[in-house]
Every structure is written in structure tokens, then in C-alpha cells.
Amino acid sequence: MTFSRTATALLAGLVALATPALAQEFTVTHAQGETTLPGVPQKVVSFDFAAIETLEAIGVDVAGLPGSNLPAHLEKYASDDYAKVGSLFEPDYEALAALEPDLIIVAGRSSTAYPELANLAPTVDLSNEWTNFYGSIKANAEIIGEIFDKEAEVAALIAETEAKVEASRAAAADAGKGLVVLTSGAEVTAYGPGSRFGYIHETLGVTPVIEDVEAATHGDSISFEFILETNPDLLFVIDRDAATGQGAAAAILDNELVGETTAWRNGDVVYIDPVRAYIVNGGLISFGIMADQVTEALSD
Template sequence: MSIRPLRTSAAAALAIGAALLLSSCTGNAAPEESAPAPEASTTITFTDNHGEVEMQSNPQRVVALDNHVFETLSEWDVPLVAAPKGIMGDVWPTYTDDDTVGDVGTHREPNLETIVAASPDLIIGGYRFGDAYDDLVAQNPDATVIDIAPRDGEDVFSELQRESTILGQIFDREAEAAELNEALDTAIDDAKSAYNGTDSVMGLITSAGKIEFAAAGSGRSVGPVFTALDLTPAIDRPAEDASHGDDISVEAIAESNPEWIIVLDRDASFSEPEPGSVPADELIAGSEALKNVPAVQKDQVIYLDPTFYVTEDIQAYTTLFEQMRDAFNAA
């Protein structure tokens, strides 16, 4: 297990020394008016995806790259010095519309120099920026770099709660983190209780005018919901593309005759969707092959929040489970 201790920058050491020297020279002189002191910090330890981390709580200069954390940081009024605005959509204008927040771009064409220029104390990497971890560590020796994104092969919802818990430690918001985790547990339990245990369910992902199959129990967004609620899949087969969905014909969907359909519209998250994109509800409602499927006939099609593909955070899943609870109860 690797241990990454807190690093104190040379600039910080010089600043501390200068302050001590100045205080010894001023004697009893009246103190000058100064900026408000930052929140008190303590040494904390936790384990991220690369090992044990030791750092000071309440860092002042934070870079966040993992989409799972933006909503929580925004709710907690945590300012950022840089963020990947190219993959944040219009969900967090506090960050994306603020010109003082450096733009790291996207994970496909990241501008890591923006991070260096921001002189961060903490970099929350991972998720789409997971491959940049080593570069972030090498380029920012005075920063603590962490990756707390959900790990492959682990339960997505426990991982999101782990992420909340760690953020609570870092920003001294442990009570708020516990509330987020409890809300997710409650939403899952309520949705599971509302489901009748037998109705077949189909998971779909739409993008660029196409309907794709979301395999039960795998991948992101729709897949993990099946495991959490013990849903009966209308088609039970492994995923070929767990992130973006697998090719499937509308005839195959119709043949499976699902009582419920759960749909993620990937394009809805972006202000400039892919060419040829069609809203998911129009695709499904306009399909001749699907018009007699029970889910369509009974209006039992659940559409994820339009921003879900961008967020995928603990708040988004909590809302989804609450939405499913209400739909199951109303059926």
C-alpha cells in the first residue's frame, strides 16, 4: 500500500518563517487588519484508489476533475481553482461560468498546465481523468492528488457513499456526508419495497438517434440499478459495451415484452448533442415496433434525469431511486 504524506511547499515554509520573524520584530504593535482566517485544519487519513493518504483538512485551493464530486462540492460551497468545464455541461454554472476557475478542458484533450498554474493544494482526480493520475502527481509535487471515484468491480452505490464519506472528512462536512449516504440507502430500500418483484424490466441507452441495450447489473447508469433493486431483466445477457450500451433491434426489445423500461438519454446532458440525436421519449414513442409493448402501453417508461450522463453522482442516483419508487407505487 503506497502512502502519500502531506507535502509542505517551499513557498509555504518561507511564508511561515517570514511571519515568525515579523512577529518577533513588531513587539506589542497593534495588528493590521487582515483577511479572514481560513477554516481550521487537522491532519486526516483515508484510503483512496492508490493507497493511504495523509493530508490537512479544509484545503484552500482545490481542483476537481471527477464528475461525481461536483454536486457535493457545489452544495457545500467549496470553491474550485480549476475544473474540466468541457465535460460539465450546464449543471454547475457556479464553476463553469466563473472565469476565475481555470478550464482543464476534457479528458480527451486535457489542459493539465491549467492545473499547474492554479497552484492547488488538493487535486481530486479519477473517473474520466483516471489515466492522468501519474502526470498529475509528477506535475504538482506540492499538491495532494487523490482518486476516490467508484472502482471497477465494486458495488457502485457503496463506492459513491465511500466517496461522500471521504469528501466529508476532507471538508469537515461529515454530518452532511452521512445525510447523503442515508438518503441513498432510504431511496434504494423504498424503491425495492415498491417493486412487485416479478415485472420484467428493460434498460436502454439512447444516443444519436439510436436505441442501445443496457445490460442488467453492469456498466454505468442503468445497469447497476437492476442489482440494487433485484429487478427481473427482460433480456438477461452480459454487456459488450458497459458504458455506451450494446446494439439491439427494436424488434428484439418488443419480443422481450418488458413491463417496464428504464432509459438514459446520453445526448440530453449536453447543450450541443451529437448530430442526428433525437430525444429518447420521441424515439420510443415513435417506434412502431414498440407501440404494443406493455411498458409503452401502460406508460411505464422511466426516463433518467436529462443531466444524468454528466452527473452520475450520489444525488442523481438517489433521485432516480425516488423516481422509480413513485412510478412503482403508482402502477
């Protein structure tokens, strides 16, 4: 009898050890409210390349993603092993229904589809805020860490990125004043603090040559005369066309007026990685790489 009871107790203990803990429901807060998940997601769809970078860095694979505009550094996801579920702007609801994901991530371009996607599967919106770009990048990474029980891994990524940001700020401290422009076709638009690319000033430490770009330009395209008048020591260029494979910024800006600026004469024109800045548009990994670019350019 004693042996039988002992054996039964031992068997029960072994069964308990072998049985995985039941998944626990939890709720995450994001840009469009709260989403409740029944446990750690196993089949993930992301319409946000920045989130995919972070997921990859912490060892989480996605099952589905947009089928167009895939950055070269995410080339592995072009494989048929990964379902293509629409574009950055338009989900393919039929493909999503067939895939049956247990988490969908949207951000920025895809965020307007949130209500419909949330009816298909638990969905979170990891859109960044232009007025708090770097802060929202870190917060969104922490949401990913929370969802996948990878808080320590995300904390390490944030620490890495913080070090890159500090290096950029140190390099920019005495480097002079800068102007950030986006080129698209023959159009050139300036961006200052508080704008889409304002993080080059606010976070990476570059002193703006003009504080209120919006007031000076009314949000319109700028002329080459404007660039000469502001005469930046540093010119940061994001080539929108290069992001989509048709770059021409260097040719557009190579003219007599821009050529007279301090930045052009001293060779202090920095071409920010357009795919990281425009297509990926956020995320710890790409942000860290852009910070490295600024540091390297200003340390030469």
C-alpha cells in the same frame, strides 16, 4: 511580582486560545492508492461533477473545474470566479500550475491523468466501480467527508440517499420486469445487472427482464425486435444525446415494434435524467434524484 506572574500566565492562556491548532497531516486511501494531505485543503480542483455536487452539499466550494459539459444544476460554476482547468478528459496543466491547488479530485474520465496530476498537487481518484456502483458512491462520499472534516454532514447525506433507495425498492417490488437501454443516435444498447447502469436493477430494485444481457447481446447494439422479444413491463431509457443537448430517444423508440411492448402500451417508459446518469455519472446527490425518478414513475 504575584500580579506580574498572574498577568503573564493569563496572557499566555489568551495567546494559546487565539492561536489556531497546527494542521495535522493525514492519509486517505482511494481508487489509485494513498494520498497524504498536510491538512484540510483550502483550494480544491475537481474534474468530477459528482464530487462537486457532494462538496457543494457539505458547504465546500471548488476553485477550479472543467470548462465544458457543465450540467445546468451546476451553472454557478460557469462564472469567472471559478478557474477552468481543462475538460472532463484532458487537464490544462498550465492553468493548474497557475492556480496552485492543494487538492485535485479525478474520477472516471479523468482518472488516467492521475499520475501527472499527482506530481502537481495531492490528488485522489474517486472513480466508481460498475460492479459495486452504489457502494463505491457511498465510499467516495465518505472519503470527501474525511478529507474536509465533514464526516457528520456526509453521513446525513448518505442516510437521505438510503431512504430514497429504499423507497425505490419498495415501488419496484411488484412493478414487473424492466429493461434498461442507452440510446445514442440511431443506436440502442441494453444494460443489465453488473453493467454501467446495472444499479437500476441491483440497487433501485427493478427486476431485470433478462438476467445476462451481455450473453444475449455480446455487448453490441440491440434491435427493436430484441426489445419486442424481451417484452419488458418497464422500459428505462438513458438518452446519451440529450445529455449533450441533442435528445432524440423518444423519436427513435416510437415505432411499431417497440410500440407493441407491454411497457410502451401501458405508458411505463421512464426517461432517466441523462445528465445525472451519463455526465455526472455517480455521486450521492444525482443518485438520490434518479432514485426519486424511479419511485415516482413506478408509483403512478
